[in-house]
Amino acid sequence: MAHKAGFVNIVGNPNVGKSTIMNSLVGEKLSIITQKMQTTRHRIKGIVSGEDFQIVYSDTPGILKPSYKLQESMMRFVDTALIDADVILFVTDVKEKVDKNPDYIEKVRKSNMPVIVLINKIDLSNQEEVLKLFDYWGNVFPGADIFPISALEKFNIEPIFDRILELLPEGPAFFPKDELTDRNERFFMQEIVREKILLHYQKEIPYSVEVEVEEFKEEEKIINIRTVIHVERDSQKGIIIGHQGKMIKRVGTEARKDAEEFFEKKIFLELYVKVAKDWREKDGALKQFGYDKF
Ligand SMILES: Nc1nc2c(ncn2[C@@H]2O[C@H](COP(=O)(O)OP(=O)(O)OP(=O)(O)O)[C@@H](O)[C@H]2O)c(=O)[nH]1
Ligand SMILES: [Mg+2]
Numbered sequence: 205m206a207h208k209a210g211f212v213n214i215v216g217n218p219n220v221g222k223s224t225i226m227n228s229l230v231g232e233k234l235s236i237i238t239q240k241m242q243t244t245r246h247r248i249k250g251i252v253s254g255e256d257f258q259i260v261y262s263d264t265p266g267i268l269k270p271s272y273k274l275q276e277s278m279m280r281f282v283d284t285a286l287i288d289a290d291v292i293l294f295v296t297d298v299k300e301k302v303d304k305n306p307d308y309i310e311k312v313r314k315s316n317m318p319v320i321v322l323i324n325k326i327d328l329s330n331q332e333e334v335l336k337l338f339d340y341w342g343n344v345f346p347g348a349d350i351f352p353i354s355a356l357e358k359f360n361i362e363p364i365f366d367r368i369l370e371l372l373p374e375g376p377a378f379f380p381k382d383e384l385t386d387r388n389e390r391f392f393m394q395e396i397v398r399e400k401i402l403l404h405y406q407k408e409i410p411y412s413v414e415v416e417v418e419e420f421k422e423e424e425k426i427i428n429i430r431t432v433i434h435v436e437r438d439s440q441k442g443i444i445i446g447h448q449g450k451m452i453k454r455v456g457t458e459a460r461k462d463a464e465e466f467f468e469k470k471i472f473l474e475l476y477v478k479v480a481k482d483w484r485e486k487d488g489a490l491k492q493f494g495y496d497k498f
Contacts, residue, residue, distance in 0.1 A: 205256050206256075206374045207256050207257065207258075207374065207375065207376060207377070208256065208257045208258075208369065208372040208373065208374050208375065209257065209258040209259075209260075209372065209373070209375045209376060209377050209378055210258075210259065210260070210290030210291065210371075210372040210373050210375070211260045211262065211288055211289050211290050211291075211378075212259055212260065212261050212262070212289065212290065212291045212292075212293060212368055213261075213262045213264065213285035213286070213288070213289040213291075213292055213293065214226055214261060214262060214263050214264060214285075214293045214295060215264050215267070215282060215285055215286070215292060215293070215294060215295070215308075215312070216266065216267065216294055216295035216296055217266050217267050217268075217296070217300055217304055217305060218241040218242055218265075218266025218267070218268060219239070219240075219241050219243075219266060219297075219300075220266070220295045220296055220297040220300060220324055220325075221295060221297060221324040221325060221355045221356075222235075222244065222263055222264065222266070222295045223235035223236065223237050223243065223244050223263050224237050224324075224355040224356060225293070225295060225322060225324065225353075225355045225361075226248075226250050226261050226263040227250075228355050228358055228361050229250070229252065229259075229261055229361065229364065229365065230250035230251070230252055230261060230384070231252075232250070232384060233466070234248060234250045234263070234384070234385055234387075234392075235248055235250075235263045235395075236395045236396070236398065236399035236402075237399075238399060238402040238403055240402050240410060241266060241268075242265065242266060242268070242275075242278075242411065243399075243402055244263055244264065244265045244266065245265055245274070245278055245495075246265070246278075246281060246391075246494065246495075247262050247263070247264050247265075247281040247284070247285065248262065248263045248385065248386075248387055249261065249262050249263075249385055249386040249387070250262075250263065250384065250385055251379050251383055251384055251385060251386075253377065253379075253381040253382075253383075257369060257372065258377040258378060258379065258381070259365075259368060259369075259372065260378055260379065262285055262289075264281050264282050264285045265278040265279070265281055265282060267279070267282055267305050267308045272484045272485055273484060273485050273486070273487070273490060274483075274484040274485075274490060274495065277490055277495035277496070278495075282308075283311075286311055286312065286315050286317075289315075289317050290317070290318070290371070290372060290373055291317065291318050291319075291320060291368055291371045291372070292312060292315070292317050292318070292319045292320070293320050293322055293364070294312060294319050294320070294321050294322070294345070294348075295322045295324055296321065296322070296323055296324070296337075296341065297323065297324040297325040298323065298324070298325050298326055298328055298329035298333060298334065298337065299325060299328065302337070302340055302341075309344060312345075313344075313345065318348075318371045319345050319348040319349075320348060320349045320350075320351065320364065320367060320368070320371075321341045321345055321348050321349070321350040321351070322350075322351050322353050322364065323337050323338065323341065323350065323351070323352045323353065324353055324354065324355050325354060325355075325356070326352045326353065326354050326359070327354040327356060327357050327359070334352050337352075338350055338352065349367055351363060351364055351367075389420055389467065390417040390420050391494075392463075392466060393417050393420065393429055393431065393459075393463055394415040394416060394417055394431070395415075396459050396462045396463050396466065397415045397431055397433070397455065397459045397475070398410075398413065398414075398415045399459075399462075400454075400455040400458045400459050400462075401413050401415070401433070401444075401455060404451065404454060404455060405443065405444070405451075409435075409440060409443060409444070411484075412435055412436040412437070412440055412484070413433055413434065413435055413440075413444070414433075414434045414480070414483060414489075414493050415431060415432070415433055415434070416431065416432045416434060416492075416493065417429060417430070417431050418430045418431065418432055422469075425469075425470060426469065426470045426471065426472055427463075427467060427469050427470070427471050427472070428472045428474075429463070429471060429472065429473050429474065430474045430476075431473065431474065431475050431476075432475075432476060432477070432478050433452075433475060433476070433477045433478070434477075434478055434479070434480040434483060434489075434493075435477060435478070435479055435480070436479070436480070436481065436482055436483060436484065437479065437481070438479055440479075441477050441479060444477050445477060452475055452477070455475065456473055456475045459473060459475075460473040
């Protein structure tokens, strides 16, 4: 068989399970997952290679109407995902309103790319409801493959892979076969810390935070990592640290444990908080944090 390779871009509304699906297709926890909207802020590639194929998945932020500059950058990642795809995985779930974001659906339809619709979270629904959604999406994307799945329970994931392989064009690999992602170690450390912040802080706090690894020094038996948590305002600094430093300690402990599992090495993690005033609205800060690379 000739070698096949291509880009499979995962798009959809916030919180429908895009990142859970990518991790499950790649078999590694590359993307962070939480119950909160806008967990994913970047485009993150996950690469799966075999002897005669290479699939380059991209996880993307959920689609939204931008209300500040950070979100504008996030939506640029989503838009470019429609340009360079060989296959689009359009993710929806059994909970979201089907007519949310009609403009984006129109863009996907007009892209003329092969679309696979994934109706996720069927573990929360019943057969009748799922069949209704199946009909609905069949009308929206005529000719598209539609798979009801549960990414959480890893139900019906295998057939997606088989179908992608059929749709991929013939061609050589884009990345070395042993490469798993386009992101570096610092990025994953930042994301691990950000996941803990999304989990433990409420309201606007997780959205006002950016995490930056200042130093990542790998030694034989340990990795020393210094990480800054940037907040938008002075008042948020105290909230992140918490009474007697309890909150930030918890973030640090949990992030360190996850990182030790991810990097398979002992970690010394140092966290501190800095104010980067209104960084979500500033081009310079957004560039510093990597939101200018599409
Ligand atoms: N019950 C159920 N929950 C799921 C399933 N897949 C994902 N979830 C949950 O849905 C929430 C959102 O999952 P994510 O994978 O972060 O969703 P996302 O689409 O990447 O979200 P954003 O990055 O914020 O756009 C998490 O709490 C997941 O555990 C599923 O099949 N069933
Ligand atoms: Mg996500």
